[in-house]
Amino acid sequence: MKLVNKFTLWYLCITLAAMLAGIGIAYYKVKSEIDEAEISRLKVYNDLMAQTMRNGVSPDTYLRGRPAEIKVLKQNEIPVNKHEVYEHTFYNTMLKHRECRLTVTSYYNINGTYYSICSYNYITKANEILTGLASSFIWIFSILFLLTALSARFVSRIILAPFNRTLKRIQRFNLKQKQRLSLPVPNAKELKALNSFLNNMTDKALDDYRALKEFTENASHELQTPLAILRSKLELLTESYLHGKDVDTVMSLISDMQNAIEKLSRINSSLTLLAKLENNEYDDKRTISFSGLLTETLNSFSELLDMKSISLSRNIYKGIALQLHPALADILLGNLLSNAIRHNTTNGNIEVHLTREKLVISNTGLPPEVPTSELFGRFKKGNKRSDSIGIGLAIVKQICDLNHFTIQYDYANGWHTIQIIFDESIGALKSGVNEDVLTPRRELLH
Helix, strand or coil: CCHHHHHHHHHHHHHHHHHHHHHHHHHHHHHHHHHHHHHHHHHHHHHHHHHHHHCCCCHHHHCCCCCEEEEECCHHHCCCCCEEEEEEEEEECCCCEEEEEEEEEEEEEECCEEEEEEEEEEECCHHHHHHHHHHHHHHHHHHHHHHHHHHHHHHHHHHCHHHHHHHHHHHHCCHHHCCCCCCCCCCCHHHHHHHHHHHHHHHHHHHHHHHHHHHHHHHHHHHHHHHHHHHHHHHHHHHHHHHCCCHHHHHHHHHHHHHHHHHHHHHHHHHHHHHHHHCCCCCCCEEEEHHHHHHHHHHHCHHHHHHCCCEEEEEECCCCEEEECHHHHHHHHHHHHHHHHHCCCCCCEEEEEECCCEEEEEEECCCCCCCHHHHHCCCCCCCCCCCCCCCHHHHHHHHHHHCCCEEEEEEECCEEEEEEECCCCCCCCCCCCCCCCCCCCCCCCC
């Protein structure tokens, strides 16, 4: 059933119910008004006759041809009420139909004698009023039904025209065309909200489609490199075995194959972790000592720093605690420090600062070949010659977004600087918290 037909049906049902209730109300009001008007008229008529009798006019003279009756009452027949009303429906044999007679009896003390003056008149019967009202309402409802049925489709074309245009544009929308929907802004508040939502939704779908396409292409490229290495090394290993090459040559080939397999494993682990982050599978937040975890992570990298002759400068406030999943905290710090070491220069420097408001990690290094804002994307590398897979900062960005942290990456005067600004709602606790923290197995994803 079309929407306009549903609205029309509901409107007619509500109108019918209102008209049925209107019949009852109108019947009651019309009947009561007729009765009240006639009762008032008969009371005045009785009062006039009583006044005439007080003036000494004989009742017989006054009653000639008039629908009234005057009686003298005995002392024990005097009623309490001054007026009595009686309505009687009967069958008139002469006219051969039923009639309704309204009788008003009034009681008066005229010159010391009590009289009852009874006057009556014929009024419209209740069923005649009800029949007339029902007939009128039936005609009104029939005309309303006919006009509504004829005008509903025509009016709906005008009112629902913006909705129909929106529907046609949605039906023609195709992600592969890479064109935004750009729906118009209608006058109706509901359609305006609908078009705004659809515009935002399709824009998001286009952005996600482009990102997915770029990610698929980059992933395919990154996977092809280690696979090609494995294929060529296997061929060389086979030839070496057949030609009896020395052990060092064979071991070198096996080492290259192991490195390629390790890169494939890192890519798989990184993509799996990103999928879990996007699905909010790390929602078990705990209060962890971020100061203690950062100190422990720096100590674990001490040997790697010595190997590259990198100087480390640290300024860590004690007692900084965050609401964060322990595994994500470990991956966050591990990836940041690993990148700072990997992309540093020999005899370079690293500076680490942790306050209640933010974490700042700076390192010397070569300038990036792409804008720093793009390095948070998947498979984005600051240096194409780097052996990293380009997912580490994407994971860091996803962890920050998941925990409402703000991350910034800048490069100036030979220094790479990454700042993570903590949300106040998660913020640091007072100093003196327990520095013991459960540290999960470290997994660095570059």
